[in-house]
Amino acid sequence: WAAQIDQGPLVINRADEYRLVLRLGRPIAELTEAGWEGMFYPRIPFIDEVEVFDKKIQYLDAAATEIEIAGNDRLIIDYYVLWQIRSPLEFRRSFPRGIGQATKRIQRTVGSLVGDAVGTLTMAELLARAELLDTLDERATEELASNGVRVIDVRINRTELPLPTEAATFEQMREQRRAISREKRAIGAREAREIRARAEREARELRAQANADSEVMRGEGDAEAARIYAEAYGRDPDFYAFLRSLEAYRKALGEKTTLIVPPDHEFFRFLDSTQNGAD
Known part of the structure; x- marks a missing residue:
């Protein structure tokens, strides 16, 4: 029972936690595994202390940052970070004040990497989630490895325009759409004129051919009538x-x-x- 609350001579680690055993403030044991491999003996009561660190994946919702991207455009980037303590000993040495201090350092490091990566992208590449963003977690882990932190994933979940430039950008987008619509209407009007001209030409050709055929048929009918009249006149x-x-x-x-x-x-x-x- 005492081992469960880190007060007895035996220290037992859990699967979702890390434990550091401190003797007179100095680490003497780092427990990262559960079960028998995560046991420490003997702990000297009132002299040895045990510090517990969360082994589960942590979620960091970073503050939105305004970044200048390629083309001198400015965007507000909102991202999040999934991270985990990899070494409790290095984590305690780097962040003696705990998780709060660690999240600030992680946000500064990842924010700098996000700014460097996003700053080289165009608007289209950023909206398409360029492959350059897929390596942010690896690069962040390299920079934070000495602090006992492993970055699992970095994702951009929102991009928007700053308020001062939003109206101008929307007006530019509207003008681009108007230019496209004018071009489409001009193409449609030209094609309509071509279709009408072609239809009128075909109609004239059909009328001319019909008139010619009717004249031929009328001539043939008159000739047949004249023949019948002549034949009748000749008989009586x-x-x-x-x-x-x-x-x-x-x-x-x-x-x-x-x-x-x-x-x-x-x-x-x-x-x-x-x-x-x-x-």
Whole structure:
């Protein structure tokens, strides 16, 4: 029971913790494993002290930083860090005031690396999460290795424009979109004119071809009619004359039509019953 609260002669470490055994303020044992490998014996009560360090992964939500990137643009970068104590002995020696002091040092180190990495990127590369950002954890671990800290991951979770430049940037983006829309409309208008001109040309060609075909068909019809009329006239001229007269009567004599001609006019030859009987 005393070992569980680090008060007995036996010190037992847990899987999610580190332990340092101090004798008169000086470290004499570093326990990083659990079970039998993480035991220390004998601890001298009231002389040996035990300090406990968290072995779990720590989350650091770094303060947003304004950084100048390639192209003289300025952005506010918000990032976070996942880190872990790798060596409790080196961690205690580097940060005697504990986690608070360590997080400040980690934020300064990682913030400097983020600024150096982001400063070489363009806006497009940054928004695409360039591969250069994937090595931030390794570079941070190299710089913090002597402090007993291992950086597991560094991620940028938010990028935004500073307030003074936000309006100007948005106006620039709107003007770019307006320029693109003007170009698209101009291309559309040009293509519309080309389509209309092509359609009108095709329509004229179709009308001309249709007129030509109709003239050919009309000529063929007139020729066929003339042939039929000639053939009919050759077989019975009187009957042909009678049909032509009937057609003339039909066209000339409508309802309430008045004609002033002599009774013996040739036009009424087939209407004169006396002459028809004589014929």
